[in-house]
Every structure is written in structure tokens, then in C-alpha cells.
Amino acid sequence: MNMNPTSKPLLLLGSLLLLAAGTLPLQATTACVPRERDALLAFKRGITSDPLGLLISWKEDDHDCCRWRGVTCSNLTGHVLRLHLNGGYDLDRFELVGLVGEISPQLLHLDHIEHLDLSINSLEGPSGQIPKFLGSMNSLRYLNLSSIPFTGTVPPQLGNLSNLRYLDLSDMEGGVHLTDISWLPRLGSLKFLNLTYIDLSAASDWPYVMNMIPSLRVLSLSFCRLQRANQSLTHFNLTKLEKLDLSMNYFDHPYASCWFWNLTILKFLDLSQNRLYDQLPIALGDMTSLRVLRISNNDLGSMAPNLLRNLCNLEVLDLDESLSGGNMTELFGSLPQCSSSKLSELKMSYNNINGSLPAGLFRQFPNLVTLDMSINLITGSLPVEIANMETMAMEYLDIRSNKLSGQIPLLPRNLSALDIHNNSLSGPLPSEFGVNIYMLILSHNHLSGHIPGSFCKMQYLDTIDLANNLFEGDFPQQCFSMKDIKVLLLSNNRFAGTFPAFLEGCTQLQIIDLSRNNFSSKLPKWIGDKKDLVLLRLSYNAFSGVIPDNITNLPNLRQLDLAANSLSGNLPRSFTKLEGMKREDGYYGSGSVPEDDLSSNCLIGGIPEQIASLAALKNLNLSRNNLNGKIPYKIGSLQSLESLDLSRNNLSGEIPSTLSNLSYLSDLDLSYNNLSGTIPSGSQLGTLYMEHPDMYNGNNGLCGPPLRRNCSGDIEPRQHGYGDDNKAGHAGVVECFLRVMHDYL
Numbered sequence: 001m002n003m004n005p006t007s008k009p010l011l012l013l014g015s016l017l018l019l020a021a022g023t024l025p026l027q028a029t030t031a032c033v034p035r036e037r038d039a040l041l042a043f044k045r046g047i048t049s050d051p052l053g054l055l056i057s058w059k060e061d062d063h064d065c066c067r068w069r070g071v072t073c074s075n076l077t078g079h080v081l082r083l084h085l086n087g088g089y090d091l092d093r094f095e096l097v098g099l100v101g102e103i104s105p106q107l108l109h110l111d112h113i114e115h116l117d118l119s120i121n122s123l124e125g126p127s128g129q130i131p132k133f134l135g136s137m138n139s140l141r142y143l144n145l146s147s148i149p150f151t152g153t154v155p156p157q158l159g160n161l162s163n164l165r166y167l168d169l170s171d172m173e174g175g176v177h178l179t180d181i182s183w184l185p186r187l188g189s190l191k192f193l194n195l196t197y198i199d200l201s202a203a204s205d206w207p208y209v210m211n212m213i214p215s216l217r218v219l220s221l222s223f224c225r226l227q228r229a230n231q232s233l234t235h236f237n238l239t240k241l242e243k244l245d246l247s248m249n250y251f252d253h254p255y256a257s258c259w260f261w262n263l264t265i266l267k268f269l270d271l272s273q274n275r276l277y278d279q280l281p282i283a284l285g286d287m288t289s290l291r292v293l294r295i296s297n298n299d300l301g302s303m304a305p306n307l308l309r310n311l312c313n314l315e316v317l318d319l320d321e322s323l324s325g326g327n328m329t330e331l332f333g334s335l336p337q338c339s340s341s342k343l344s345e346l347k348m349s350y351n352n353i354n355g356s357l358p359a360g361l362f363r364q365f366p367n368l369v370t371l372d373m374s375i376n377l378i379t380g381s382l383p384v385e386i387a388n389m390e391t392m393a394m395e396y397l398d399i400r401s402n403k404l405s406g407q408i409p410l411l412p413r414n415l416s417a418l419d420i421h422n423n424s425l426s427g428p429l430p431s432e433f434g435v436n437i438y439m440l441i442l443s444h445n446h447l448s449g450h451i452p453g454s455f456c457k458m459q460y461l462d463t464i465d466l467a468n469n470l471f472e473g474d475f476p477q478q479c480f481s482m483k484d485i486k487v488l489l490l491s492n493n494r495f496a497g498t499f500p501a502f503l504e505g506c507t508q509l510q511i512i513d514l515s516r517n518n519f520s521s522k523l524p525k526w527i528g529d530k531k532d533l534v535l536l537r538l539s540y541n542a543f544s545g546v547i548p549d550n551i552t553n554l555p556n557l558r559q560l561d562l563a564a565n566s567l568s569g570n571l572p573r574s575f576t577k578l579e580g581m582k583r584e585d586g587y588y589g590s591g592s593v594p595e596d597d598l599s600s601n602c603l604i605g606g607i608p609e610q611i612a613s614l615a616a617l618k619n620l621n622l623s624r625n626n627l628n629g630k631i632p633y634k635i636g637s638l639q640s641l642e643s644l645d646l647s648r649n650n651l652s653g654e655i656p657s658t659l660s661n662l663s664y665l666s667d668l669d670l671s672y673n674n675l676s677g678t679i680p681s682g683s684q685l686g687t688l689y690m691e692h693p694d695m696y697n698g699n700n701g702l703c704g705p706p707l708r709r710n711c712s713g714d715i716e717p718r719q720h721g722y723g724d725d726n727k728a729g730h731a732g733v734v735e736c737f738l739r740v741m742h743d744y745l
Helices: 007-021 034-045 105-109 132-136 156-160 206-210 282-286 328-333 384-388 453-457 501-505 525-529 549-553 609-613 633-637 657-661 683-691 733-744
Strands: 047-049 071-073 080-084 088-090 095-097 115-117 142-144 166-168 192-194 218-220 243-245 268-270 292-294 316-318 345-347 353-356 370-372 377-379 396-398 417-419 424-427 439-441 446-449 463-465 470-474 487-489 494-497 511-513 518-522 535-537 542-546 559-561 566-570 595-597 602-605 619-621 626-630 643-645 650-653 667-669 674-678 701-703
Touching (some): 034 047, 105 132, 132 156, 609 633, 633 657
Parallel strands (some): 080 115, 115 142, 142 166, 268 292, 353 377, 396 417, 446 470, 470 494, 518 542, 535 559, 559 595, 595 619, 602 626, 619 643, 674 701
């Protein structure tokens, strides 16, 4: 065809305009289809709560739904192609945060939708079931309903989604099950399948069914209650499978009998926590494409020599709690022996491994980022070569709970987390650490000396644990660049000086433990500003002065331990503000039991009535002070209380009858006060007296069972206070201070 010269530029311009039409923003081309907009608004009407504001842009008066958050349309037709509205997690409360309501069947009007992601929401609706109508959305190529708390069974209608490439139904912890999975092979284009947490215990034919989906690349069946993986497959169709996750099931048979060892194209294999046992098969050595191998928490026994030597692509090897022992040198000899090792994560904890760390360990695996050899029987010292490897990638090193000795050498500069607690390491700290460290756990060793000033260069630290060592002197006060600290554990050392002033700038503090040192000074008032503080332990030091009133402004505080200091003045009155001691739920991990220990100080005045508002309090110790007045009647409101010690004070009056209501109380000590009157009756108090017959000692005004002193006459209580049994007389403030010094210094 002939074309005049002027038509060529016009044709080129027209072509460019057509190309641009596919890439220009939608608002410059086609608006959404009204019928599909109505379907989206119907979906919104089924939502009863939207804490993240996912649908805040979905407005009735906005006719272009393609502008709405989570909606993607075709630039040419305006049809909705994608609806992506995943929620999130509240890590503080361990719960889902997202849309609440139901999935509207009006979504069926989205005839062209290819991508639907409603994960991490509470869209189970009144029925709690996965909607069957989703199986009629025939254009879908991607469907993600993970972490929606559905119950019941997975509807087989999903097998009608013949175009589906991606299906994620994982983490539906409401209790979803599948007994018949014969519909899955109808998803002939499926590449990704995640059924984690779906109960497949009745689907004994699962390997045969999965083998009928040759397009699969990723298969995740973790926590599916699968009973076995030793079925016999005569022909393998899963020639494209790259990731297989069968962790957390109940196979309970030998490794070698599993059906998947011939899948040599696999790059990811997770068999952890399956009760598998005996030796790994020789066929594993031929799976040279493997990048990730996780076989932790099984019963491997021992590692066959040279089994993994040719797995040169291996990046992650997890053998935690799977070996019954072995020597370090032999074990490392069985690992990949490649000229350019790619291994970046090696985990071998809980294995009873003995011997010392090989001298060439870090040269053999220069790309190691994570090394976990914790809780073994490893001896010797940390290889000094580690300090000379300037280019070493090591970021996480965990060798805790072994038998290591010697000094800590200079460590890799890239290191960000170090845990070597519970060993026998000694000597001073290295002159400097890497500036990128955020977690430093060195407790339960024999480390000594002063903390070097270079310690303060670790400005990203959020966890410091130096407890149970032999450190001495002042803790560096110039660490004001450390503003991210959440946990500071310095207990059981010989630290001295004042309360670490740099902590004032740490806005995220959660735990402070300075107990059993030689710290002195008054308690800083800024402690009351640390709203995230959960545990405050300052016992067995020489802190003095009054307890700051604003210490009760800490809404998350679970433990307050100021025992065995020289604190004076009255108890804080505003205990009602300690919300953390009213809740049963609390901070993760051990040591979160709500308790107050202000014993062995020089406190005066009465016990505030408000203390009875701390409903979750389990341990209360106000002993060895100079408190007076009556025991609050409402103390019986502390229904969670397990231990109450008010001994060796000057408390007077009767024992409140409400004490007999404390059904969980297992330890009670009211001895050496000025209490009088009839002892309350009750089976709990009677049982306690049988176990602790001295709990009323030194209160000559008390009478009635279980004491032999009857209450027939008027008994004048004798004033004695702490120390009456040795004729010390009334314990005043001065005597209280001397007593603390005598008993605990």
C-alpha cells in the first residue's frame, strides 16, 4: 500500500496515542461500571466495623469506584479487575484488626474480577462458613481468604474456578476441615496452594490428589493434621513443584519412606515437627536445587557422613532438636563443601552436640547471617578468627547455654544480635562491639570488670542483658544516644553509682532490672513517665528517699519490686492507676505475674485502701517496714492473691474477716505486729495455719482458734512492733534504717 509522506507521522502519532491509552491513569480514560460500583457499595453495607479505614474512600456520591482504595480497574473498559482489602495484626493484643462483617454475594456482579484478597479480616459473617458463591466468580485467577476465622468445611464449589492460579485458605483458626479434596485437580492452572491450619486428617489420599495438579509450584500443608506421607506414588506429575511445606503434622514414620524424595527440582522443603525418625535417605543428596531445608524437631538420630556435601545451593539448614548428639567437627564435615558456599542460616540447637567450634567454621561459611548452636554441650572458646573477618555477613549469633569458656573476642562488625548467656565466659568485655547491635544477651557468665565507654556507641540497642556476672563500677552515664532501649537487665552484679540517667531519654522502656547491685541515689521522678514499663525491679540496692508519687502513673506495670533499700516516707496513694495489676493478661514470657514487693525499707504510715483495686495482684509484700494503722478491710477484694506478707510492722486492730475470702491464698504472714481480736475463721486460713504455724506470732492481742489463747476476757494489745521477741521495743524510722543496713548489706 502506498502512503504519502504526511500520513506516516499521523499514523505514528495514532499508534502512540493507542499505546498511551493503556498506561494513562484511569481517571483520564474510563470510569467504573455503575453495576459494579453498586456491587462494591453492597459489600460495604455488609461491613459493621472498619477500624483501619479501608473503605473510607468508598462514598455514595463518588461515581468513580476505580478511585477507591483497594480497587483496580481496567484502563480500557472500566471493569473491576482487582479487589485488595487485606487487614492486619495488632501485635500488642495478638488479634486481627480489619474489616468486620460478611462477604456480600453482590460481588458476583464483578464479572471480570481476577484478583480478590480479603485476608486478615473478620468476614465470617453470621454463618461462619466460606461462601459457596465464591465458586461462581469464574474470572478469578487469585483468591486469598487467609486468616479469616471461618468454620465448617471448604466448599467444593471452589473447584469451578478453572482459571485460578493462586489459592490461599491458610490460618483459618476457627476450625475449617476438608474431608473430600477430589475437586482440587479441577483447578488445572493452579500454581500456589496454601491450606495451612485446615484439618485434612480424613484426606488420606492427599498425595495422590496433589499429584494430579502438575502446574503446582508451591504447596503448603502445615498444621493440617496429616497422618502420613509414606504413600507410594508410581508416577510423579509434580515436575514443577519448587516449595513443599509439610511441617507440624503427625507422620510418625521413617524419613526414607516419604513419597517426595524424587522431586529433585524442589528448592524449599520443610518437614519440621512431624515425628519423623531414622536416617535421611541417600536421595536427599541428589536434591541439588534445594535452597531451604528444615527438618527440626524430629528424631534424625545422627547425620550420615557427606550426605549434604553436594547441596551447594543450600541457603537455610534447620536441624534444631533433631539430632541425638554428635561431634562438632564431624557434623560440620557433613555440611555442604562447596567452593562458594551460599549457606546463610544454620540452626542446630538442642542437639547434645559436643566438641569445640571448628577453627575454620567462619571461613567455610563466609555468607552465614544466622548461626544458632544454642543449648548444646559445646566447649572451648569462641574462635578468635571471627574478629578478623571484616567482610563476614554474620548478623545473628546464638550460642547460649553451652560450656564455652575464655574471653569474648572482637566480633563481626555486621553483628546485630548476640546471645551467649549461660556459659562460663570470663574476663572483661571486648573493647568495642559492632554499632549495629540491637540485642546483647551476656547474662549468667563470669564476665568482670567495668563496662567500657565504647559500649555507648551501640545506639540501636533495644535489649541489654548483663545479669548474673561480676561487673563492677558505674554503668556508663554518657549513653544518651541509646534511645531505643526496651529491656535493661543488670541484676546480680557489683554495679554502683546512681540510677542510670540516660534511661530518661528511652521512651519505649518495658523492663528495668537493677536488683542486687550497689546502686544508690534517690529514685528519679521521670520513671513515672515511662508508660510502657511493665517490670521495675530495683531491690537489694541502696536507693533512698521517698517513692515518687507518679510511679503509680504507669498503666502497664505488672511488677514493682523495691525491696531491701532505704526508701522512706508513705506508700503511694494512687494505686488505682496501676491498670496492669488489674488485668489477668499481661506481658509475654515469664516474670509477668502481678506483684508488689516494697519490703525491708523504712516506709511509714498506713496501707492505702486503694491497694484493694489491684484485682489481678498475686503477691503483695510490705513486710519489715514501719507501717501502722489497720489492715484495709477491702483487702479481701484481691481475689487473685496467692501470697500476702505484712509481717514486722506496727499494724494494729483486728484481722479483716475478708481475708477468709481469698481462696487462692497459699502464703500468709502477719507476724510481729500489734494485731488484736478474734482471728477470722475459714477453711483456707485454717489450712494456712497448719502449713505456717508462725504466721500470727508476735501479736499478743490475737485470740481464738487456731491459737490456744481464748477470747473470754478483754485483752489489751501490747505495743511491740518489729523486734518484740528480742525486747527491742518500738521500731522507729532510725531503727528501721539500721535494721535494713544490718540485715541486707
